[in-house]
Amino acid sequence: MTRIRILAVVASVLIIAGPAVAAEADLSKLTCKQAAEMGPVATGVVAAWASGYSHAKSNNPMVEVGTLTANVDKVKAACATSPDATVSSIIEGMK
Structure with missing residues (x-):
């Protein structure tokens, strides 16, 4: 049941965010500043x-x-302390 709820939430976010995330983005190069400027829905998708x-x-x-x-x-x-860092480098640093 939990898996169904997670899939429903992800599907809902993707449907709602579809128009907001119309352009492709290279997530390996996405900076913290750029991610913050995307807005909360797009940030959730990322x-x-x-x-x-x-x-x-x-x-x-x-x-x-x-x-x-x-x-x-x-x-x-x-990201708040390193806005020019890439999001992927922040995530890799967390492992």
């Missing part, structure tokens, strides 16, 4: 993508929503 990418790299199919939220907060805090 966070969901980054979480999925990270889990796929480690061959871990499980997602803990509470952990995802905590990690997004950690990335935001790190």
